[in-house]
Amino acid sequence: MIRVLGLSLYGPQAASHRVRLSQFQPGLAAAGIDLQIQSLLDNAYLQRSFSGRRPSLQGLLAAYGRRLQALRQADRFDLAIVHCELLPFLPGWLERQLLQIPFLYDCDDAFFLKYRSGRLRPLQPLLGAKADRLMTAAEAVTAGNTALAAYARLFNSNVTVLPSVVDTDQFYPAEPPPAERIGEPFTLGWIGSPSTAPYLQLLVEPLQQLARERPVRLLVVGGPAPAITGVEVIEQPWSLEQEVPLIQQFDVGVMPLPDTPWARGKCAYKLIQCMACGIPVVASRVGANVEAVSPDCGLLADSCEQWLAAFRRLAADPSLRRRMGRAARQWVEQRYSLRSALPVLTDLIQRTVAAHPSR
DSSP states (O other): OEEEEEEEEEOTTSHHHHHHTGGGHHHHHHTTEEEEEEEEEOHHHHHHHHTTOOOOHHHHHHHHHHHHHHHHTGGGSSEEEEESOSSTTSOHHHHHHHOOSOEEEEESSOGGGTTTSGGGGGGHHHHTTHHHHHHHHSSEEEESSHHHHHHHTTTOSOEEEOOOOBOTTTSOOOSSOGGGOOSOOEEEEEEOOTTTGGGGGGGHHHHHHHHTTSOEEEEEESSOOOOOTTOEEEEEOOOTTTHHHHHTTOSEEEEOOOSSHHHHTOOOHHHHHHHHTTOOEEEESOTHHHHHOOTTTEEEESSHHHHHHHHHHHHHOHHHHHHHHHHHHHHHHHHSBHHHHHHHHHHHHHHHHHTOTTO
16 A cells, blocks of 8 residues: 655645545545545635634644644655645745655646745745745656646656546536526626635626626626626535535636736636536636637637627527537546546556655
């Protein structure tokens, strides 16, 4: 049995924990790989963060203590998987001293920008190269999309694109599909978190225009929604139990993104969730969205006019939505499913451990 320590930043409520680590546990176990996950920041931290409250200092100190304890016991494992960083605000060279076993470095965001921009930019001289140093020291890097992989290859020659995927047994189309519902407003849906909800502002103008032409509903799951004149806007809290039933209510899934360095590192997970449920999508032509959305599955938009044209086209043609939804489901099964990604991660773990027989 190969023993692997997964070191996640957040607890199970965070998509990164589930998507990059925990959903692989059963399949890895069947291949003789025991993946145990230690989360730095728990669900309580996330709940405080999403509600706009400051984290508890006592809670943060306890989290650091748990992580240090896990690192002291890491020699019981054959390999570690580090998601983004071990301990925030700690230099990469010191993290490397704390982790004394071989590790894979995993990223599903442009995490290397964390200490180079925004409010943390003053820390760049100390921490700006933190992710770069961890990628250099890793046995291999798993990157959520080709843009992240290209960056990782500047520091490590052993880089594997491991997309953020869904379990297609858990994400599946509704019966009947949304395009067959009669008498309902044209329903656009978005799923995410409070941190990405501001991107919905990009849709305000095209949706206002569309609402002058037909009844429109915007269903927002997991974050605050903008007020849009003429549009029925519904906010729903995210929960694991309601995630799929809510997505199944969408006629079209949307993923607006600004064209920024951070957004270019996004892994199109919102789109993949929708497409797995047989929902066609419209997305900004940014980053991994371009890889994830084939012309059969959805439409890409660069401007307000293009968003509006895409919405008009899909709203007017239920049969097109059905065809795109079926193609989207097949596309996800082939390229963005747990079933397709599991052998990739399994093989990488096995090869990496085999390269260190002394362990």
